[in-house]
Structures are given as C-alpha cells and as structure tokens.
Amino acid sequence: MKKLFNIGSIALLTSLVIASCGNADQGKSSEVDHSAHTTEATAETSAPASTPSTTAAATSNTITVESNDQMQFNVSELHVKAGEPVSLTLKHVGKMDKKVMGHNLIVLKSGADVAKFTEEALKAQATDYIPQSSDIVAHTDLIGGGEESKIEFTLDKAGTYDFICSFPGHAGIMKGKIIAE
Ligand SMILES: [Cu+2]
Known part of the structure; x- marks a missing residue:
C-alpha cells in the first residue's frame, strides 16, 4: 500500500525537504528528511515519474x-x-x-x-x-x-x-x- 504513494508524493516530499532546509526551527525536520530519502530511492527504480511532460503531447490525431x-x-x-x-x-x-x-x-x-x-x-x-x-x-x-x-x-x-x-x-x-x- 505504501508504494502507491511514492510517485505522487515526490513533489510534496521535495517541497517538505526544501521547507525543512529553510526552517531550522522545525523540530521534526530530520524525521521528514529520512522518509523523503527512502521514498525517492524507491521511486527512482520503479518509474520515471519525474520526467517532464510539458512538451510531450498526448497521442492525438x-x-x-x-x-x-x-x-x-x-x-x-x-x-x-x-x-x-x-x-x-x-x-x-x-x-x-x-x-x-x-x-x-x-x-x-x-x-x-x-x-x-x-x-x-x-x-x-x-x-x-x-x-x-x-x-x-x-x-x-x-x-x-x-x-x-x-x-x-x-x-x-x-x-x-x-x-x-x-x-x-x-x-x-x-x-x-x-x-x-
Ligand atoms: Cu515559417
């Protein structure tokens, strides 16, 4: 079940990581960091989820x-x-x-x-x-x-x-x- 969230949550986790970098006073930032790394590593091997799709138009005649x-x-x-x-x-x-x-x-x-x-x-x-x-x-x-x-x-x-x-x-x-x- 957990894997289902990997792809969709990359952006969220990335922003959390960025947020945590900018907010040193957030006590839980290191915890968030750990989960982000784990998830990103899994996503890398499972699917090219982060491939930009802005120029790749859908197939249409x-x-x-x-x-x-x-x-x-x-x-x-x-x-x-x-x-x-x-x-x-x-x-x-x-x-x-x-x-x-x-x-x-x-x-x-x-x-x-x-x-x-x-x-x-x-x-x-x-x-x-x-x-x-x-x-x-x-x-x-x-x-x-x-x-x-x-x-x-x-x-x-x-x-x-x-x-x-x-x-x-x-x-x-x-x-x-x-x-x-
Ligand atoms: Cu022309």
Whole structure:
C-alpha cells in the first residue's frame, strides 16, 4: 500500500525537504528528511515519474500547431496514431504578412533528406516554397498573421516523420517530428 504513494508524493516530499532546509526551527525536520530519502530511492527504480511532460503531447490525431511572428512553431514533437487520418490545423497567431513572415507546415516522408528538401523549397517561390517533391506527405498553405490552414493525411506506417516550415530561412528553427505509433 505504501508504494502507491511514492510517485505522487515526490513533489510534496521535495517541497517538505526544501521547507525543512529553510526552517531550522522545525523540530521534526530530520524525521521528514529520512522518509523523503527512502521514498525517492524507491521511486527512482520503479518509474520515471519525474520526467517532464510539458512538451510531450498526448497521442492525438487532431492537432493544432501555432506559428508566430518570432518564427516559431509552438511544438516540436507530435504523437499520432499510425494508419488513422490526422487532422492538422496550422495557425499563424502573429500579425505579419505572409510575404515577410509566412509559414507553412510540410510533413515529409520518413527518412527524407530534410536539408536537400529545404534547398529545393527555396527555389519554389512560385508555388509558395512548396516544391514538386515525392518527399512530401502533406502540406498546409503558406499563411500570414491571423490566418490558418487545415490539412488531413494518414501516416500509414509507424515511424518518425519530419515536419518543417519551408519559408526561406525558417526550416532551421521551424521544424519538428511527428511520431506515428
Ligand atoms: Cu515559417
């Protein structure tokens, strides 16, 4: 029964330890310390409970990705189910025109040469920097501030797929991975 509380109580115990460090006048602080150490040691071997989960989005085939005037996507890793349709909406939450700070989101085939693709994209100004390429799984439109573009696609095979914004100069920062499971 005691083990059930291990994971959930790490944060509490940590704060107790911190509190006890700061409050030397607390008579029971050493007692708390001992239990904290024991619990932490157990938790370490049982589960990666303290792994940060802020960027690891839950697996979902309905996705909204935001892009902004600072040349950023708000996510770098997406998890979807393989073999099922994915509905992805790209939003530009900034204000700048697409000619200056345009964004798109291009999903590339697993194993595609991203650097090579990015070079090809540079030459494709006439088609909003979306080149004729067999490496593309799906792509949104190029959008500017306040706009959005929605696409649907299916990643048939489990694996890792790169996504980028192909607007000139953006792919180095505006990139990420879709993991199909
Ligand atoms: Cu961009």
